[in-house]
Amino acid sequence: MNQKILKTLEYQQIKKMLQEHVLTAFGQEKVAQLAPINDAELIQVMLNQTKDGVDIERLKGGIPLPQLENVRPHLKRIEIGAMLNGRELAQLGRVLRATSATVRFFEELAKSEMPLQALPELVDQLVTLPQLTERIRSSVADDGAVLDTASTKLRGLRSGLKQLEGQIRSRMDSYTHGSKAKYLSDPIVTIRNDRYVIPVKQEYRGQFGGVVHDQSASGQTLFMEPQAIMDLNNRLRQVQIEEQQEIERILAELSEAIMPERHQILANAELLGELDFVNAKAQLAKTLKATEPLINLENHVDLKQARHPLIAAEKIVANDITIGADYQAIVVTGPNTGGKTITLKTLGLLQIMAQSGLFIPAREESQVGVFSDIFADIGDEQSIEQNLSTFSAHMENIIQILDQIDDHSLVLLDELGAGTDPQEGAALAIAILDQIGIVGANVVASTHYPELKIYGYNRPQTINASMEFDVATLQPTYRLLIGVPGRSNAFDISTRLGLPESIVNQAKQLMTDDSQDLNNMITDLENQRKAAETEYQALRYEVTEATDLHQQLSTAYQQFFEDRETEMTKAKEKANQIVEKAEEKADKVITNLRQMQLNQGAQIKENQLIDAKTTLNELHQETALKKNKVLQRAKRQQTLKEGDEVLVTSYGQRGTLLRQIDAHNWEVQMGIIKMKIDSADIEKQKVVEDQRPQRQVTTVNSGGMRHIKAQLDLRGKRYEEAMGEVDQYIDAALLANYQQVTIVHGKGTGAIRQGVQEYLQGNRQVKKYEYAPSNAGGNGATIVTFK
Incomplete structure (x- = not known):
């Protein structure tokens, strides 16, 4: 794509x-090399990589990568047989460790079944070198210093150095603190030429003997080695x-x-740079609130709610x-501006960004084309050096x-x-647009000429916009109106001013009839457009409401049949169980009768038959409530009304009935919580009158509600699971009348911590929340105080 368009549109x-x-460093190179392309397949691959990066950023906080230097020069030096220094080896070691960490990260992602499209193929190209990685890690520190663990000999030499330094300082102390300290300028030990x-x-140099290694600027002090x-x-x-x-030998061996691994290390570094680049694209998408554009191979561009980035x-x-x-x-x-x-x-x-594999600041489902090139003539390109006027500069371009x-x-x-006689300029503009139309390129042109408004109506595949x-505020709204040409507002503005x-x-009156008719036509179009837009908004709202209602009805209809089948199955199972028990008891009665008949011959007393019949009759289950006086009396006692004290069995919590919502549900006040409760979960409590004043006691049924701890631990849980637990836990803590609880979310990527605090911020029962003290978890835990 031509470089001029990149400059004009500020792509840099x-x-x-x-x-x-x-x-x-390799990520920086990828950004520097970034440019729009016109290969649709490659653009889609780049967009897929960006989408993977956005998903990882959203759920995991991004791909964990450290700062990595450019190791290409180091590997070039190795190739010609040079020995690397400690700092260079440390930088190579960081590349190797980052490679291993990245492979492990994507292995964990694979276990979590996160759907990724393009990055796994990229990561599969990484090659871990565990032995070399560990050897460099145990030999060289991050600052390039060679570690004692690099070799047994080095550890022994450094141990000997410490002993010798201790002996020397011990001997030196006899000079700085002994009787000869008065001959010293300062009672200190220092180093000159690597010697103490x-x-x-x-004047006292003869008191010590030895060698003079240096002297002060004044010559009054000599630095002597006794x-x-x-x-x-x-x-x-x-x-x-x-x-x-020994250090040089270790560096040479490393x-x-x-x-032999230099090519693979370089390839790993470049792949890590590409993953870093994907991270950057995801971060940019987050900053711009950008979405994935859809590629249209027919170059149909449809940008929805597009914003300049x-x-x-x-x-x-x-x-x-x-x-x-x-x-x-x-x-x-x-109008201008x-x-x-x-x-x-x-x-x-936005089209150039999409063809660079970047997300664009527009609404989802926006479409972009794949153009072979984009050209622009935008701005005043007047050139004093080339003696070109504005019009000449535009024409050359x-x-x-x-x-x-x-x-x-x-x-x-x-x-x-623009920039010449209006009639000639308008004629040129029309001829230029016709030529572009003959070629078949897509074109968007802005102009002030009224002749081009007529052009938009007369030419096929051409539309006006404004x-x-x-006029009421004398301000532009900056809204693009496709299908409506702009009209002159000079008269309206002048009148209002x-x-x-x-x-x-x-x-x-001085205006030509054609111009006046054109303005009147434009005014009518604008009025029609506004009326159509108002009607469209109303219809869209009604359609949305109807669609939602249809969806709810479909879901409820499906749920009804599923529930009916479930209840029928349960009823049949229960009926079968009752029948089986009845058959067992009947078999026992029949067996007993047969046994008595065998024992007593054919003579069975009448009272024995009556007892057996009574036993069989008892197997019948009464289903009519009106025939059961005990149940009838219990139902009368259970009649609910507003103000009754009740027990909510599902929570084991006492409460007061506020109002009946419908035939099956009541609104119940339980402590500071109002909840919608099914009538089946409500038991009316007897009111016991007592002359003595009584305290109001909150009763918790341990059988109906498990004990709620004052701390919730979310560590190790996935985001969706953690948010669900937080919601349930806060409700349970409020029912348990806790004043303060602690939510342990850990530090990690911060996603769960942010989700917890966003939930607490929106909960009206939360008075305040803050991080725990440093000795109690710090920003890995949040203390919640209820109202």
């Missing part, structure tokens, strides 16, 4: 926003040399170990922009555009034909 500003989110020395006054510790210093220096030789969301008006399906050309008219230029730039920049466009191009022309202007009506009327 989008890349700067991306740069703020990358952590690795003491500051001796010039004769008595020269042997110790010599031994110390020898061990230091051996230590350095460099040699990296040599470089203008603050609270300052920009979102617009629907459509081109390519029903029309290939849009002619936008309207009405938003025409920003609309053109929004269309171009348009000539270049006409030479390069094809039927897969998008052309954006701002103030087409930027709305509110106080220009005498006689002057305005005279001006109207």
Whole structure:
């Protein structure tokens, strides 16, 4: 895509926003190399990667990557046989550790069954080198220092160095704190030329003997190595040399170990940079509140509520922009500062972002095309150096555009034909638009010329549009109106500003009939559009309501049949159980009769038969309540009315009936909570009168409600599961009359912590919430206080 359009539409500003989110050197390279492409399949792959990154950002806080330096020069040095220093090896070690951590992260994602489209294929290319990773980790610190654990010999040498340094300092202390301390300028021990020395006054140098290694600027102080510790210093220096030789040997071995793996390490670093780039794209999408654009291979662009990404969301008006399906050309008219230029730039920049694999600031389901190139003539390109006027500069630019466009191009022309005689400019504008139409490119052009309003009606595949202007406030609304040409508001504005009506009327009479008819036509169109829009909004609301109601009825209808089948199955099972028990008892009665008949011959007494018949009759289950006086009396006692004290059996909590909601549900006050309770869960309590004053006691049925702890632990749970538990726990804690509880959510990515606090903020029963003290979990736990 041509570089001029990228500059005109400020594409570099989008890349700067991306740069703020990358952590690795190779990620920086990916952002620097980012450019729009016209390969639809590759664009879709890039968008899929961005979507994966957005999903991971939303659920996991992003892919965990550290800051990584550019290791390409280090691997080049290894390739020519050079030895790396500790800092370079540490940077390579960070790449290897980041590779292992990233592979583990995506393995965990796979276990959680998060649906990812493109990134797993990318991560599968990472190759972990556990042995080399561990060897560098145990040998080199992050700052490049070689660790004692790098080798047994190095550990022994450093242990010997500490012992020698201790002996030397012990001997030196006899000089700084003994009888000879008076000969020193300061009672300290310092180092010169890697040897321990003491500051001796010039006149007392003979008191110590030994070697002078340095002197002060004034010459009054000599830094001397006393004769008595020269042997110790010599031994110390020898061990230091051996230590350095061992360090160089270790670094050389590590460099040699990296040599066969250099290509794989570089490939890993580049892949991590690409994942870092995906992270940055996800962060940018979050910042811009952007969504995934849908690719339309026929270049039908349908941007819904599109916003310019470089203008603050609270300052920009979102617009629907459509081109390519029903029309290939849009002619936008309207007043200056009405938003025409920003609309053109929004269309171009969002299309370029989409063809770069980025999400766009527009509503979901927005469609973009895949253009071979995008061209623009926007802004005043007057050139003093080239002695070009504004009109000449625009014409040169348009000539270049006409030479390069094809039927897969998008052309954006701002103030087409401006800067010359209006009649000539309008004629040129029409001819240019006709030529672009012949080629078949999509074009959006803004203009002030009224002739182009007629052009929008007369040409096929062309439509008028305008930027709305509110005459009442004398301000543009910045709304794009497709299908309605802009009209001159000069007369209306002049009248509202106080220009005498006689002057305005005279001006109207001076206008040609064609111009006046055109303005009247535009006014009628605007009125029709507003009426249609009002009717559309009302119809859309009614359709939405009807759709929701239909969905609810369908769900309820389905649920009814499912519940009916379930209850029928339960009833049949219960009936079968009753029949089985009845058969067992009947069999026992029959068996007893047979046994008596065998024992007593054919003579069975009448009372025995009556007893057996009575036993069989008892198997019949009474179903009519009106025949059961005991149940009838219990039902009368259970009659509920407002103000009754009741027990809610499902919660084991006493309460008071406030009002009957419907035939099966009551509103019950339980402590500070009002709840809708089914009548089947309510038991009326007897009121016992007592002359003594009684305290109101809240009774909790341990059988109906399990004991609620004052702390909820959410660590290790998934986000949705944790939020469900928080909701249930807060209700239970309120029913248990807790004044304060603690929710332990851990630190982690912060997603659960943020979700908990957003829930607490919206709960009206919560008085306040704050992090726990540092000794009680800090920001890993939240203390909740109820009202």
